[in-house]
Amino acid sequence: MRVTETAQVRAQIKAFKHLLEKPELFNHAVQMNERFYYNVQYWKWGGKEAVGYLILRPDGEVVPRREAEPVVRLFMSHNNAVINFIKDFAADKEKPVWMYEQKRDFLQALLPDCEASMDVQTRKDARQLIDVCEFVVDSRDRLRDIYEAGMRAHQQMLARGYVISEDETSLRNALYESDYLLYERLRRQVEVREAVDRLSAFFANNRLALSREQLKKEEKLSELLRRYKDEGLRKTNDESVRSFETQSVSYRSAEQLTESYREQNDALFQRLVVSILRNP
Numbered sequence: 001m002r003v004t005e006t007a008q009v010r011a012q013i014k015a016f017k018h019l020l021e022k023p024e025l026f027n028h029a030v031q032m033n034e035r036f037y038y039n040v041q042y043w044k045w046g047g048k049e050a051v052g053y054l055i056l057r058p059d060g061e062v063v064p065r066r067e068a069e070p071v072v073r074l075f076m077s078h079n080n081a082v083i084n085f086i087k088d089f090a091a092d093k094e095k096p097v098w099m100y101e102q103k104r105d106f107l108q109a110l111l112p113d114c115e116a117s118m119d120v121q122t123r124k125d126a127r128q129l130i131d132v133c134e135f136v137v138d139s140r141d142r143l144r145d146i147y148e149a150g151m152r153a154h155q156q157m158l159a160r161g162y163v164i165s166e167d168e169t170s171l172r173n174a175l176y177e178s179d180y181l182l183y184e185r186l187r188r189q190v191e192v193r194e195a196v197d198r199l200s201a202f203f204a205n206n207r208l209a210l211s212r213e214q215l216k217k218e219e220k221l222s223e224l225l226r227r228y229k230d231e232g233l234r235k236t237n238d239e240s241v242r243s244f245e246t247q248s249v250s251y252r253s254a255e256q257l258t259e260s261y262r263e264q265n266d267a268l269f270q271r272l273v274v275s276i277l278r279n280p
Contacts, residue, residue: 003026006060012054018052020045021042022044023043028162039054039071068277072274081168085151085174089178097136097140099227102220102224103221103224110217113209114202122198125195129199132189135184135185136185139184183251183257186241186244190237196229203221203225
């Protein structure tokens with residue numbers, strides 16, 4: 001459906017406009033309960049946050065507030081999901097994982113020559129680090145798959161020309177799934193720190209009988225492990241983990257994260273959108 005700013009629509013936009021405000025009519029409509037709706041967003045001149053919303057029907061009729069609330073929620077939740085998906089997630093899915101590939105490959109290659117010199121704990125540490133590296137590397141492909149599926153759904157919406165509730169649900173669920181993957185790989189990197197420290201100490205303190213090729217791999221692995229111990233990097237890692245935890249509680253499942261984010265989104269919607277909805 002093509003959004004058209006008719007004289008009736010323009011008159012209502014003007015009627016609800018306050019002094020020194022700039023109205024913006026969304027370029028797509030929403031369909032809900034077999035009806036179409038337009039969304040107008042009001043901005044203060046020079047401001048960066050919306051100061052008002054108005055929900056209209058295509059004929060310019062201003063709908064009652066009770067009818068407008070779920071509509072504006074769908075508009076803004078979908079709009080926010082699209083921005084996060086195309087901007088943030090598009091970048092996050094391509095974050096480099098080559099360091100994890102190298103740590104995994106070097107450690108796996110060295111283990112046959114090193115395990116006899118390792119104690120039980122160090123062998124366990126090596127397996128733990130390999131598992132974390134495998135998870136990070138595999139998550140890259142999973143994130144790309146989520147992104148491609150989400151973009152296909154988004155392109156279908158663009159071709160249709162209007163938003164339905166399923167569009168918001170699919171994009172939002174894709175973001176929840178990707179957020180948990182990103183969170184989980186950060187959290188696992190925190191949990192493997194002690195193992196990294198012990199492995200780093202093992203390779204630093206043991207002179208192993210290795211071939212020249214294996215010695216080169218040991219040197220490269222030791223350098224990667226030393227980088228992993230960098231305090232600045234670990235501080236950034238901790239801050240990144242906390243940025244996901246909306247209630248300062250670690251998530252142990254995607255369901256936990258999803259529920260927490262939904263509660264947060266509900267509160268933000270009431271505070272930032274419903275509070276400035278201008279429908280009477």
